[in-house]
Amino acid sequence: MSSTTDPRGFSKAFLTANAWLVYLFFYAPIILLVVYSFSGDKLVGRWGGFTLDWYRAFAKDDNVQGALWVSVQVAIVSTLVSVVLGTLAALALERFKFRGQKVFDALLYLPIIIPDVTMAVMLLMFFSQFFNVIDSVLGLTLSKDISTVIISHIAFNISFVSIVVRARLEGMDQRLEEAASDLYASRWKAFRFVTFPQIIPGIAGGALLALTLSLDDVVIAQFVSGPGSTTLPVYVFGLIRKGVSPLINAVSVVMLVASVLLVMLSLLAQRNSEDKDQKVNDENEDDDQEVSSGSSSLSEMSIN
Amino acid sequence: MAEEEIAAAVELQGLTKRFGADVTAVDSIDLRIEDGEFFALLGPSGCGKTTTLRMIAGLEFPTEGSLRIYGEEMGTLSPNKRPVNTVFQNYALFPHMTVLDNVAFGLRMQKVDKAEANKRAQEAIEMVRLGQMAKRKPNQLSGGQQQRIALARALVNRPKVLLLDEPLGALDLKLRQEMQIELKSLQREVGITFVFVTHDQEEALTLSDRIAVMHDGKFLQVASPENMYERPANRFVADFIGQTNLLEGTVEDAETVCLANGARVSVANDKAEGAKVAVSLRPERINVHALDDKPDGPSLEGVVSSVTYLGTAHSYRIAMDWMEIEVREENRPSRGHFNAGDSVLISWHSDGVWVVDN
Ligand SMILES: Nc1ncnc2c1ncn2[C@@H]1O[C@H](COP(=O)(O)OP(=O)(O)OP(=O)(O)O)[C@@H](O)[C@H]1O
Ligand SMILES: [Mg+2]
Numbered sequence: 001m002s003s004t005t006d007p008r009g010f011s012k013a014f015l016t017a018n019a020w021l022v023y024l025f026f027y028a029p030i031i032l033l034v035v036y037s038f039s040g041d042k043l044v045g046r047w048g049g050f051t052l053d054w055y056r057a058f059a060k061d062d063n064v065q066g067a068l069w070v071s072v073q074v075a076i077v078s079t080l081v082s083v084v085l086g087t088l089a090a091l092a093l094e095r096f097k098f099r100g101q102k103v104f105d106a107l108l109y110l111p112i113i114i115p116d117v118t119m120a121v122m123l124l125m126f127f128s129q130f131f132n133v134i135d136s137v138l139g140l141t142l143s144k145d146i147s148t149v150i151i152s153h154i155a156f157n158i159s160f161v162s163i164v165v166r167a168r169l170e171g172m173d174q175r176l177e178e179a180a181s182d183l184y185a186s187r188w189k190a191f192r193f194v195t196f197p198q199i200i201p202g203i204a205g206g207a208l209l210a211l212t213l214s215l216d217d218v219v220i221a222q223f224v225s226g227p228g229s230t231t232l233p234v235y236v237f238g239l240i241r242k243g244v245s246p247l248i249n250a251v252s253v254v255m256l257v258a259s260v261l262l263v264m265l266s267l268l269a270q271r272n273s274e275d276k277d278q279k280v281n282d283e284n285e286d287d288d289q290e291v292s293s294g295s296s297s298l299s300e301m302s303i304n
Numbered sequence: 305m306a307e308e309e310i311a312a313a314v315e316l317q318g319l320t321k322r323f324g325a326d327v328t329a330v331d332s333i334d335l336r337i338e339d340g341e342f343f344a345l346l347g348p349s350g351c352g353k354t355t356t357l358r359m360i361a362g363l364e365f366p367t368e369g370s371l372r373i374y375g376e377e378m379g380t381l382s383p384n385k386r387p388v389n390t391v392f393q394n395y396a397l398f399p400h401m402t403v404l405d406n407v408a409f410g411l412r413m414q415k416v417d418k419a420e421a422n423k424r425a426q427e428a429i430e431m432v433r434l435g436q437m438a439k440r441k442p443n444q445l446s447g448g449q450q451q452r453i454a455l456a457r458a459l460v461n462r463p464k465v466l467l468l469d470e471p472l473g474a475l476d477l478k479l480r481q482e483m484q485i486e487l488k489s490l491q492r493e494v495g496i497t498f499v500f501v502t503h504d505q506e507e508a509l510t511l512s513d514r515i516a517v518m519h520d521g522k523f524l525q526v527a528s529p530e531n532m533y534e535r536p537a538n539r540f541v542a543d544f545i546g547q548t549n550l551l552e553g554t555v556e557d558a559e560t561v562c563l564a565n566g567a568r569v570s571v572a573n574d575k576a577e578g579a580k581v582a583v584s585l586r587p588e589r590i591n592v593h594a595l596d597d598k599p600d601g602p603s604l605e606g607v608v609s610s611v612t613y614l615g616t617a618h619s620y621r622i623a624m625d626w627m628e629i630e631v632r633e634e635n636r637p638s639r640g641h642f643n644a645g646d647s648v649l650i651s652w653h654s655d656g657v658w659v660v661d662n
Contacts, residue, residue: 173394173396178392178396179392180398180413181382181384182361182363182389183409183410183457183461184384184410184413184414193409194398198399
C-alpha cells in the first residue's frame with residue numbers, strides 16, 4: 001500500500017541510500033568489534049584465524065572478573081534503591097500537593113541535565129568534604145570504595161526512574177483510585193491493589209533503565225571509585241590506555257550482549273503492558289486474603 | 305433533629321463548594337432526599353452536579369455546610385468510610401482485574417470472607433445478566449456491559465445510597481433506553497436510594513421520583529417530574545424541562561395577562577399585578593385551526609411559516625407579528641394538515657398554560 005505522501009523517484013532512492021548509510025555507520029563498528037573478538041592475532045585489525053582464547057582469558061583474568069563483580073553489585077544495589085526512592089518521588093509529585101513541590105520537581109531532574117563530568121566532580125568534592133567531616137567527628141578514616149560508587153549511581157538513577165514511573169502515573173486514570181476508595185479501600189490498599197498494579201510496567205521499565213545506565217557509566221565511576229572498587233567499564237577504559245588488545249573486544253562484546261538483553265527485556269515489559277494483560281502478582285494471596293487480582297490461571301503461573 | 309422524625313437518606317444544608325477564590329461550583333444548597341427515592345440532579349454542563357455528587361461520596365469535601373447521610377454528619381469522613389457507592393461516568397473499572405474481581409473488590413475490602421465475597425459477586429453479576437462474563441477483563445466487554453458491571457460492583461455492597469454520575473451518558477440511544485428501564489426496575493428491586501446525575505431532561509423525567517434542577521451551583525426547583533413539567537418555578541426551568549413557548553407579558557389581575565402584542569389572555573396566576581411574566585405554552589398543548597373555525601378559549605392569529613413531519617405528529621412554526629410559536633399536533637388519518645403560508649388561529653385550554661416570572 002502506498003499513499004500519496006510516500007516519497008517517489010529520486011527522493012525515494014536518496015532516502016533509502018541514507019537509511020543504509022546510517023545503518024552502516026551504526027553497525028559496522030559493532031560488527032568489527034564482534035569479529036575481532038574472535039581473531040587469533042594480538043593486533044586488533046589483523047585477522048589471525050578463529051579463536052575463543054580472548055573469551056577464555058576474560059574468564060580467567062582475575063582483574064576483569066573482579067571488575068565485573070563490582071559492576072554487577074553496583075548495578076543491582078543502586079537499581080533496587082533508586083527504584084524505591086524514584087517511585088516514591090514520582091508518587092509524591094503526582095498524587096500529593098505540598099509546599100515547594102515545583103522546586104522539588106525541577107531539582108529532581110537536574111542530574112539528567114547536567115553533564116556527567118560535572119556530576120562526577122561534584123560528587124567527588126562532596127565525598128571528600130563529607131569524609132573529612134565524618135572522620136574528624138567520629139575519628140574514622142573513610143575512603144572511596146564500592147559504596148561511594150553505589151551512592152553516586154543512586155543519585156542519578158532516582159531521576160530516571162521517577163521520570164519513567166511518573167509518565168505511567170500521569171497516563172493512569174485517577175478515577176480508578178477514587179473508585180477504589182469509594183469501594184472501601186484505605187489509601188494504602190488503594191495503592192496496593194489498584195495504583196501499584198497499574199504502574200508496574202513503569203517501575204519495571206525504570207528499573208531496567210537504571211540497570212543499563214549503571215552498567216554503562218564510566219565517567220562518574222572513574223571519579224568516585226576507590227582502589228578495589230573499579231567497575232568493568234572503568235577497567236576497560238584503563239586497559240585501552242595501555243593499548244588495544246582483543247581482550248578488550250571480548251569484554252566489550254560481553255557488555256554489549258548484556259545491554260542488548262536488558263533493552264530487549266524492557267521492550268518486552270512495555271509490550272506486555274500495552275496488551276493490558278500484564279499479570280499482577282498474586283503474592284498478596286498469602287499476606288492478605290482480601291484481593292486477588294489477575295485471573296487464577298495467570299496467578300498460578302506467576303507464583304513460581 | 306427530632307427523635308421521631310425519620311432521618312432523610314441524604315440531607316444537605318447550606319452545602320457549598322468553592323475551588324479557589326473565584327469558582328463557586330456549588331452554592332449553598334439545601335436538600336432532603338428520602339429513603340428509597342430515585343432522585344435526579346438535572347442541569348446544564350458545568351452547573352455543579354458532579355461536584356455535589358462527589359461531596360456526597362466524600363471524594364470532595366465541602367467548603368461550608370452540613371451533609372448528613374441517614375442522620376449521620378459526614379464532615380470530612382473519607383470515602384471508604386461512607387455507606388455510599390458510586391457508579392462513575394466512565395465506569396472506572398479496574399483494567400487489570402477480571403470482572404469477578406472488580407465486583408468482589410468492595411466486599412473484600414470490607415474483609416468479607418473470600419469465598420463468600422466471590423459468591424455474592426457472582427450473584428451480582430448474574431443480576432445484571434452477565435453471568436458468563438465473570439472471567440473476562442473489562443476491556444473485553446462492550447460499553448453497555450461495562451456499564452452493568454459498574455452497577456453490579458457498586459450494588460453488591462448494598463450501599464445505603466447509590467450515586468450515579470451520568471451512567472448512561474456514553475451509550476447510544478437504543479441501549480440507553482434499555483438501560484433506563486433496567487435501572488428503574490433494579491432500583492425498585494433493591495429498594496436502595498438512588499441519586500442520579502444527568503443533563504438529559506427526558507431521562508430525568510422518565511426515571512425519577514423527584515428532580516432537582518440545578519443552575520450555576522444553585523437549585524432552581526426541586527419537584528416531582530409532573531410538577532416540574534406542569535408548574536415550573538421560573539423561566540429557566542420551563543425552558544429546560546421539555547419544550548415550551550414563552551410569551552412575554554404583564555399581569556393584569558389574577559385571571560388575566562396582557563401579552564406583549566396587546567392581546568389579553570385569561571390565565572390563572574398568583575403573581576402581583578403589573579409583574580413582568582412569561583406565559584408558558586407547551587407545543588403539544590396548542591391547537592391549530594383554520595381562520596373560519598371558531599375555537600373556544602383564548603386564541604391568537606398567525607401564519608404558518610414552516611411545517612415539519614415528525615411521523616407521529618406535525619410540527620408547525622407559526623409566525624405572529626411579534627414572535628414565533630412552535631406547535632406540535634398529533635397526526636390523525638382523518639385530519640389533514642396545514643401548509644406553510646396558511647393563515648391560522650391557535651388556541652389552548654386555559655389549564656394547559658402556566659405563568660412564570662420573567
Ligand atoms: N477540581 C476543580 N477545580 C476547579 N474548578 C472545578 C473543579 N471541579 C469542578 N470545577 C468547576 O466547578 C463547576 C461545576 O463543575 P461540575 O463538574 O460539578 O459540573 P457538572 O454539572 O457535573 O457538569 P457536566 O454536566 O459538564 O459534567 C464548573 O464550572 C467546573 O469548571
Ligand atoms: Mg459532571
